[in-house]
Amino acid sequence: MDTRFPFVDWFRNASPYINAHRGRTFVILIEGEAMASGRGEQLIQDLALLHTLGVRLVVVFGIRPQVQEALTAAGVEPTRLNGRWVADRTIMAHVEQVAAHQRLWLEARLSLGLPSTPLHGVELSVISGNLVTAKPLGVREGVDFDHSGEVRRVRASAIEGLLEKGSLVLLPPLGFSSTGEVFDLDASDVAQHAAVALKADKLILLGESEGLEDEQGALLRQLSPADAEPRIQHAAPGSELARHLGMLVARSRERLEHEIDDYMVIERDGMVIGCAALHVFPDTGVAELACVAVHSNYRGGERGERLVEALERRARQRAVQEMFVLTTHTAHWFVERGFRAASLEELPTLKRETYNHARKSKVLVKTLAG
């Protein structure tokens, strides 16, 4: 490795990600706590950089601590229940003021030419508007939440149009109702709905903590829904950790993995849109990856890749050393995911005996050991 040009190295490492993410849609939630933590300026630069690299950005911002601060300063004591306040006229006046201020601050920051950075001279169009419709939370546990609401609909096609034109879309935690009123929304609810409506490739949540850690204090880079659940149970109810993890688990359970024995399916709105299966051949250390398919309307969203990765993890847990697949049309797709062309002789005897020679399927193998 040539260390004389660290930038070249960095660029070489980063370039696959740049290519992989160009044209992808990211929904990024910046909670009010993340803004208040002094990381705001750096976050803005990161957003501008992602935008410059061709990522389609929808940024949702939270204002909870800022509103709380304004209410305390004004001597207003809000009624709270389950992490939401009863948004009466007084509270709404503060919510609207803080949201407008925060939006203007973000727009101003994103308009900055970012001098003395590689982004100097980048022009960014930031658009916000009536892109989220809301409905009232209504009366719950005997409490009327007044103008506290929840997302009714995210206007996906309007947002798509703006993203297509190269704009960054900014969504405040506010929604408008068909009765012409403004409702206070939970920013994470907005982000979650936006991610679903836009079929976003990534939903990124930025809050007050730097991330999740394991028992040794090392930053966790991956967490399965099953590992996340005990953390949610131990987190304080309504805390950022509980809300964020709860949301991610709900989304991944709904969209990603619904496991039945060694079959895995992806469901969306009650419909199976992807599947894959792992058949382990006992006492051989070999498993077949079978039935990998994604509904034609949902291809290109890395669902196939996630299915294969999930089954690969499971195969490793079951001490499988080699995973093979038979395919007539999709050999390249598997080769790009670490498989190599193999011969029929490498298959377990049982599989060789049932191989359909008329189909002429190609055999591909991936070594998992080590």
Ligand SMILES: CC(C)(COP(=O)(O)OP(=O)(O)OC[C@H]1O[C@@H](n2cnc3c(N)ncnc32)[C@H](O)[C@@H]1OP(=O)(O)O)[C@@H](O)C(=O)NCCC(=O)NCCS
């Ligand atoms: C293969 C399949 C599962 C991929 O699902 P997916 O969710 O679209 O997968 P990903 O989003 O992870 O990958 C999409 C990429 O694979 C590429 N790809 C899709 N089919 C391919 C093929 N037959 N050969 C090579 N590449 C292929 C796409 O062009 C896309 O690449 P791009 O982003 O550079 O355009 C899906 O195309 C499918 O169901 N195909 C029909 C069934 C099949 O062939 N199954 C495998 C045999 S068991």
